[in-house]
Amino acid sequence: DTGVSQNPRHKITKRGQNVTFRCDPISEHNRLYWYRQTLGQGPEFLTYFQNEAQLEKSRLLSDRFSAERPKGSFSTLEIQRTEQGDSAMYLCASSLGGFFDSPLHFGNGTRLTVT
Amino acid sequence: QQPVQSPQAVILREGEDAVINCSSSKALYSVHWYRQKHGEAPVFLMILLKGGEQKGHEKISASFNEKKQQSSLYLTASQLSYSGTYFCGTVTGTASKLTFGTGTRLQVTL
Numbered sequence: 001d002t003g004v005s006q007n008p009r010h011k012i013t014k015r016g017q018n019v020t021f022r023c024d025p026i027s028e029h030n031r032l033y034w035y036r037q038t039l040g041q042g043p044e045f046l047t048y049f050q051n052e053a054q055l056e057k058s059r060l061l062s063d064r065f066s067a068e069r070p071k072g073s074f075s076t077l078e079i080q081r082t083e084q085g086d087s088a089m090y091l092c093a094s095s096l097g098g099f100f101d102s103p104l105h106f107g108n109g110t111r112l113t114v115t
Numbered sequence: 116q117q118p119v120q121s122p123q124a125v126i127l128r129e130g131e132d133a134v135i136n137c138s139s140s141k142a143l144y145s146v147h148w149y150r151q152k153h154g155e156a157p158v159f160l161m162i163l164l165k166g167g168e169q170k171g172h173e174k175i176s177a178s179f180n181e182k183k184q185q186s187s188l189y190l191t192a193s194q195l196s197y198s199g200t201y202f203c204g205t206v207t208g209t210a211s212k213l214t215f216g217t218g219t220r221l222q223v224t225l
Contacts, residue, residue: 004156033213035215040218041217041218042117042202042204042215042216042217042218043157043202043215044215045212045213045214045215048212056212091156091157099145099206099211099212099213100144100145100164100206100209101145101162101164102162103147103159103162104147104149104157104159104204104213105159106156106157106158107156108155108156109156
């Protein structure tokens, strides 16, 4: 168990640019989640995958956000035309089962700053 | 809907006890508890399942009151390492996602 890995750890970008983050989950985990966290707040759900299928996407996620999980392995989260309000920590997590009874294992996150 | 945690913050001396509460406006299927230290990822502590089963941490306990739609996390004989922000996460249906609470910041001092 090497843990959930996220890259990059930090990303500074100018407003209007596109950014892409990568998440490598724990290898045997079939579920992968993306959450966003701003200072002083709890993680906020964005989307999740079961294997390669994207099963739910938050209504908070605008059309500028897209996530993929090709072949059910790593995942990418892309934000197009970034805005200052996108500045946050983007957390990826994985689990072996569903939300009901399976712990989420989080990565260390990618901190995005939009200037 | 986001669960509400109380208190928002608490300061303890090492060895003291603390209780953190998590309340939901919806019926709960399960409750997760996580601890997050500054600049780090949330770390799983415990899951409490509808029906009473509890999975998790050996030194920290929790309760789950399904009727009141509440859970409480009990930290006994606190250690410096307990410092951090504690989040509950609630699952309100079989197809529901995990929704995190507002967080409780805990600081343990000497």
